[in-house]
Amino acid sequence: MRTLIIIPALNEENNIVRTLEELRLHGFEDIVVIDDGSSDQTAFKAAEAGVKVLKLPFNLGIGAAVQTGLSFAKRCGYDAVVRIDSDGQHDPAFIRDLLSGIGQGHDLVIGSRFLHPDSQYRSSFVRRIGIHFFSWLISSLAGARVSDPTSGFQAFGEKAVELFSAVYPTDFPEPEATVLAKRAGLSVCEVPVKMRSRMSGVSSIRYLRTLYYMVKVTLAILLDMMKPAGRPRG
């Protein structure tokens, strides 16, 4: 199974090289970094490390960056794509677990930090409330039991790459993408993973933004339920 690792990155010059080194240690060579309009040396350091870099001319947001990576994977004919974040939170040791889900016929495999018995990852109290709320919302509306709906540690099979390269939510995309996948008839599953704290830097989702995120994503999911399934945008 030809697999591409996509890494959306925004101002992660302090983390990107270590993330790439870790991936190579685990045997992954097909890597592309999508630089989402960084103002630091993220793209330069990634290119220096010898990986392909797609430089977006300005910041488009995580959704557009991931979609760019998926479009690239589709163009190059990859069988599977794994998204991993550039801040070191996602442990590459679990990539093969994600890919085994694709190998079993699932189209979208989500790495859940809440399923792993040894996971010591703790996010903020407000974020945990948001995660549980979305878990309930997605289960109720889309019939998908997802314990970690905001996890960006995901593997995409061919059908998911085909769908999401055409239509992918913009900001805070993960919960909405899960609902879109289920409504398009894709098979979604979760595997346990361990997540770590950021190596350095600050998360783009801070406290006050968490509330906006919850309102926005809830409304987006509810409105998505009213749209025809799998319809490309534009």
Next chain:
Amino acid sequence: MQAGQITIVLFCVLIILILDLIRREKLSFKYAFGWFCGCFLGLALAVFQDVLRAFSRMLGFVLMSNFIFFVCVFAAIFLGLLLTVFMYQQQRRNDIMAQRIALLQEEIESLKSHNPK
């Protein structure tokens, strides 16, 4: 039907219209958020008119309608300013993309000339 009731109906229609624009992907939630806040605030003040009356008198407006007009004018000015800022940002992005296209075109032509096949 009284003015307050008409206002409530119009705000409800506006909220439904905005939701439908988002559903049809003509408008993103990010840009609709401000409109939602305005609509819900307007709806709340249309329901609790005494609050609006007391607030307008506190600010020195004799008639509540004068205060509403004043707020609407300044809201339109502020919205115009926001749109101007947004247009400028879009123009800058267009410029950057045009420059990148020109540079990419040159690179492609250069590669073609060095490798005709």
